[in-house]
Amino acid sequence: MVNKGKNIFLVVRDVFSDYLVRNGHRKTPERFRILEEIYGLEGHFDAEGLFGMLSGKKVGVSRATIYNTIELLLACDLITRHQFGKGMAVYEKSFEFKQHDHLLCEDCGVVLEFCDPRIQQVRSMIGSLLGFKVTHHSLILYGKCDKLATAKHCEHFDMNVKKK
Numbered sequence: 091m092v093n094k095g096k097n098i099f100l101v102v103r104d105v106f107s108d109y110l111v112r113n114g115h116r117k118t119p120e121r122f123r124i125l126e127e128i129y130g131l132e133g134h135f136d137a138e139g140l141f142g143m144l145s146g147k148k149v150g151v152s153r154a155t156i157y158n159t160i161e162l163l164l165a166c167d168l169i170t171r172h173q174f175g176k177g178m179a180v181y182e183k184s185f186e187f188k189q190h191d192h193l194l195c196e197d198c199g200v201v202l203e204f205c206d207p208r209i210q211q212v213r214s215m216i217g218s219l220l221g222f223k224v225t226h227h228s229l230i231l232y233g234k235c236d237k238l239a240t241a242k243h244c245e246h247f248d249m250n251v252k253k254k
Contacts, residue, residue, distance in 0.1 A: 099129045102168055102185050109166035120151045124159045128169060134180040134201060174201055174230065195235035
C-alpha cells in the first residue's frame with residue numbers, strides 16, 4: 091500500500107513548483123524542505139515554531155526564508171492563515187483538506203476544529219439568493235471550553251470536534 095501522505099506531498103510539490111515557475115520565483119531546496127516539513131505536520135503551526143523545528147533538525151533555513159516561503163505558500167493556496175487572537179498568525183495545510191471551522195477557548199487557548207454541514211448550506215443559500223460566489227470562508231467561535239476541550243464528539247450540535 092502506498093503512503094497517502096507521501097502521494098499528497100508529491101502533488102503539492104508539483105503545485106508549488108509550477109507556481110514558482112509561473113511567477114518568476116526561484117525553486118530552492120530550502121523552499122521545498124519547508125513545504126515538506128509543513129505537509130508532515132498535524133494541525134496548526136506558526137512561523138517561529140516551524141523555524142524551531144527545522145533548526146532542531148539541523149536544517150539550515152533562515153527565519154526570512156521561512157516567512158517568505160509562507161507567503162508564497164499562501165499565494166498558491168497550499169496553506170491557510172488564521173488569526174486566533176493575541177495577534178499571532180497560525181497556519182495549516184490546505185491542499186485537499188476538508189473545509190472546517192474553529193472554536194477558540196478564551197481561557198486556555200485550545201483550538202478545536204469542527205465541521206457542520208449547515209455552514210455549507212448557508213454558503214449555498216447566499217450564492218443562490220444574492221448571486222454571490224463564495225470562494226472560501228473562515229469562522230472562529232470564541233468562548234470557554236469547559237468539557238468541550240476534552241470531548242471527541244459534541245452531541246449538542248451533532249458535529250465532530252477535533253482538538254488541534
